[in-house]
Amino acid sequence: MDALLKKLRHRFSLSADEEGLLRGLGGEPADFAPRQTVVRRDELQRFSRLLVSGFAIRHKEASSGERQILEIHVPGDFVDLHSFPLKRLDHDVSALSACRFINVPHERMTALEGAHPRLIHILWHMTLVDGSIQREGMLTLSRRTAIARLAHIFCELHCRLEVVGLAENGAFALPFNQVDLAEFAGITSVHTSRMLRELREAGLVTFKGGEVRIHDMKGLAQLADFTPAYLYLGNQPA
Amino acid sequence: MDALLKKLRHRFSLSADEEGLLRGLGGEPADFAPRQTVVRRDELQRFSRLLVSGFAIRHKEASSGERQILEIHVPGDFVDLHSFPLKRLDHDVSALSACRFINVPHERMTALEGAHPRLIHILWHMTLVDGSIQREGMLTLSRRTAIARLAHIFCELHCRLEVVGLAENGAFALPFNQVDLAEFAGITSVHTSRMLRELREAGLVTFKGGEVRIHDMKGLAQLADFTPAYLYLGNQPA
DNA sequence: CGGACTGTTGAGAAATTTCAATGTTGGTGG
């Protein structure tokens, strides 16, 4: 919950009242084991889940059975806030590592709709930032080479984790194996292995044992064609 | 405006009051010539634009200068409804053909926030359907072959245009050239040309002179791996 | 110690791109 507020403070100025209301949204905590499915597509949802620890993914698969990871969620992210208006999702959400979520009942958000429109506005905003991240993902998947895709993933995650205090000196935990990374980058795992080697040998990043260490941020960002504007982290006018 | 309501009626039941309020949102109309930029990324927005006639696109480019079309908008779509919460966009919006928009001032939506939360909920929902379409786009760009990408584009547009009464018997106008189509499918224009020929020779679709004719809907949908659930067109519980 | 999962490497195959040339169309001005 603190991670959420940390992130939001990058975007909005929140009154003590508003922070209180946001904290008050949280209901039951729920724990999931690694690889467990958290939300199944097409199923009716009665609450949305705020990720408080661990990493979760949204993913979708083609009829061939190939899976595409659409977005990685880090603590402070609502993994399925969009299930509040949409009611059912078009994709699955899974825990990647052990995850703890806080469930926010949709009726509490409904109560907010009349009473605290600014908070609803902020929730809406959050869902749109996910959209923006996914649009950047489209660009990555279609217009960047395999090595740039991996570089871009590392840059983005570094940025997003830093905001919530989970990255230091360009290093952060990432509980992925190379198959996961491949499913996110839209390439095969063997090609991922080769490209990770190139990144390592170029002195840009190392990814080993679920940990990423960025050695040359500037070089990596350049290779990745990474510009963080799409993350909407600068403070905005309310 | 009627196109918008037509589309919304597929998703929600609207009272006469609510339809009236939605109609009342519309302000100035604005016309754009083919290829003109409608919204430039990073610029502050004071209103959102509802497309009433013509086709518009959202697009983004990589530093290499290669452009990716993220979504095609058809009449009845709000092309930048997300600029209401986000204030500035992460991508550009352009007219593809001659387009007419209705500008909806953000202050009118703000007024709705306290007074008519259900309408805000519906607007929020609309932005999330765009998100869903873009997620399907990610799957298309990463996991489908060039020919399936084109097939998928035709299937989706057919569906979306039918809802607003702009497709009949599997035929509809699409003011694209092969370069545009290639920039949407994430492939080169020469490969697009070759794959269009294959689609034609397989008796599935023809695309000629800005018009699409689907000859074998079932076969096309199968090749495309197209399932329209992600368009959220079925009527939903309020 | 054995087994399961994960990562690495090599070699050939496939899809798509690139480059370059040619064809087609529709409009415009002489």
Next chain:
DNA sequence: CCACCAACATTGAAATTTCTCAACAGTCCG
């Protein structure tokens, strides 16, 4: 009415990136 031009589409052949298949190595854990 024709000649020409620009934009768009098509085709061929070679190059490139990524994939596939297959083998093998490393590591963790019971």
